[in-house]
Amino acid sequence: MTPRLLFAASEESWHEYEGHLIHSLAAAGIEAELSPQAGPPETVDYIVYAPNSTVQDFTPYTRLKAVLSLWAGVEHVVGNPTLRVPLARMVDSGLTEGMVEWVTGHTLRHHLNIDHVLAHQDGEWNRHVPPLARHRPVTILGLGALGAACAQALANLGFPVTGWSRTRRKVEGVTCLSGPAGLEQALARAQILILLLPLTPGTEDLLHAAHIDQLPKGAVILNPGRGQLIDDAALLAALDSGHVGHATLDVFRTEPLPRDHPYWAHPRVTVTPHIASETRPDTASEVIVENVRRGEAGEPFLHLVDRARGY
Numbered sequence: 001m002t003p004r005l006l007f008a009a010s011e012e013s014w015h016e017y018e019g020h021l022i023h024s025l026a027a028a029g030i031e032a033e034l035s036p037q038a039g040p041p042e043t044v045d046y047i048v049y050a051p052n053s054t055v056q057d058f059t060p061y062t063r064l065k066a067v068l069s070l071w072a073g074v075e076h077v078v079g080n081p082t083l084r085v086p087l088a089r090m091v092d093s094g095l096t097e098g099m100v101e102w103v104t105g106h107t108l109r110h111h112l113n114i115d116h117v118l119a120h121q122d123g124e125w126n127r128h129v130p131p132l133a134r135h136r137p138v139t140i141l142g143l144g145a146l147g148a149a150c151a152q153a154l155a156n157l158g159f160p161v162t163g164w165s166r167t168r169r170k171v172e173g174v175t176c177l178s179g180p181a182g183l184e185q186a187l188a189r190a191q192i193l194i195l196l197l198p199l200t201p202g203t204e205d206l207l208h209a210a211h212i213d214q215l216p217k218g219a220v221i222l223n224p225g226r227g228q229l230i231d232d233a234a235l236l237a238a239l240d241s242g243h244v245g246h247a248t249l250d251v252f253r254t255e256p257l258p259r260d261h262p263y264w265a266h267p268r269v270t271v272t273p274h275i276a277s278e279t280r281p282d283t284a285s286e287v288i289v290e291n292v293r294r295g296e297a298g299e300p301f302l303h304l305v306d307r308a309r310g311y
Helices: 011-027 093-111 114-119 145-156 179-188 209-213 232-241 281-297
Strands: 004-008 033-035 046-049 066-069 138-141 161-165 175-178 192-195 219-223 244-249 269-271
Touching: 004 011, 011 033, 011 281, 046 281, 066 281, 093 114, 093 145, 093 192, 093 219, 093 244, 093 281, 138 145, 138 179, 145 161, 161 179, 175 179, 209 232, 232 244
Parallel strands: 004 033, 004 046, 046 066, 138 161, 138 192, 161 175, 192 219, 219 244, 244 269
Antiparallel strands: none
């Protein structure tokens, strides 16, 4: 039977993905029906899904084999009680490369003090020689696919990188810690702190006042992970006091970030508009199609979400 794929995302996303999905299906030798129209739900085998889709009740999809998310984050769908089939999150090479580039670029920007250099092009020959990377400890909270890739990229540049995760991981060239005691150690050595944790009940507001106080004075925070990982009021207070030297933030509790939010005007905050890691339709389509192939062949799906852990 020819598998039927429902593309449940925005109309704009359909225009971006249609050609790439058709090409990837053909390249994999898969004959499938692909449509953004719901049609009879009992005929759908796979849902290519964005969590902001109008499809929120999966009960009518009685033939459904899997929901294949276009997003890396699944916090808006993982708890849906009507979803009783495998859920795969998006992990693709383009998304990973984009995150590595953003994290590496902003880590080097702060390490080399580029903001200060650009702000003082005033004719004065004030030489400021930054330390070498091996003297700038970096901590990454979250060692999933994105966190591990970023950790290795920074370690390859010479930064001493500490990674922390809820459960112990092993990443070549990276000091890996876990658990509450490990978190304290990871924070205490972080001249640059990078947040790449998933959003779960256990990670929301993880960077609260007490944890921020454990950072070295003047530490820099980069957050391309989830806005809800940070207690905003606590971060603003730490920026005002100078305990945190700067925060470069790509994700926020409310997006777009409201015009009157204090982050916009704060001299120690850089806002980027959720661009650190965007799903690329060409590479994402290859991942979606590979999971369709696996589903049809009876093989395990890639990047399955652990419902108990929330990611």
